[in-house]
Amino acid sequence: QSAVVLLAIVLLAHLGLSMARGNTFSAAVSGAVADTVDYVARLSRGDLGRSTAAGVTQAAVPIAEVLPGLVGKSLGLLAVSLVLAGMIATPLGVWAASHRRSRWPMVATVLSIIGVSVPSFFAALLLQLVAIRATRLFGHRLLPVGGFGWDSHLILPVLVLAARPVAQIYRVTRVAVSDVLMEDYVRT
Numbered sequence: 001q002s003a004v005v006l007l008a009i010v011l012l013a014h015l016g017l018s019m020a021r022g023n024t025f026s027a028a029v030s031g032a033v034a035d036t037v038d039y040v041a042r043l044s045r046g047d048l049g050r051s052t053a054a055g056v057t058q059a060a061v062p063i064a065e066v067l068p069g070l071v072g073k074s075l076g077l078l079a080v081s082l083v084l085a086g087m088i089a090t091p092l093g094v095w096a097a098s099h100r101r102s103r104w105p106m107v108a109t110v111l112s113i114i115g116v117s118v119p120s121f122f123a124a125l126l127l128q129l130v131a132i133r134a135t136r137l138f139g140h141r142l143l144p145v146g147g148f149g150w151d152s153h154l155i156l157p158v159l160v161l162a163a164r165p166v167a168q169i170y171r172v173t174r175v176a177v178s179d180v181l182m183e184d185y186v187r188t
Helices: 002-020 025-044 063-098 104-117 120-138 152-181
Strands: none
Touching: 002 025, 063 104, 063 152, 104 152, 120 152
């Protein structure tokens, strides 16, 4: 079923691109089918194609050459985000469970619901706007809003990618610790 879904996605992508070029629907369908068959044939031979966006210059670069570096950067960014999420959310969940009578755990719970609900692309846009506004306010750049690097370039993407796991880990930790704190052997 997954192969059929992926094939449909590739077909629809080719159809959309063909229609965006101004082709009629019937011409776009026939072109999309031909492009999909060609793409699957090249993919079966291990040819992922070429990209001008993946290289430093505008020259077309084979995607197979660029992919390992991009996957490494993505996995590193994900690892940093998950570590940060665990470091923030676990103590926060334990604190919220142990301070049930206070109103601050309720505020943290509402923020966690917002953290789960806000789409990542929208959170990224908001953080970029905040960074740009701070740059204008202070007169110098505090955080870069684009590019990649293992320095301050990581801060905004890590915050965006960690928002949802922080909210989820916080909620699970709070519930689990609350359940344990309500056990008879703990209360006694």
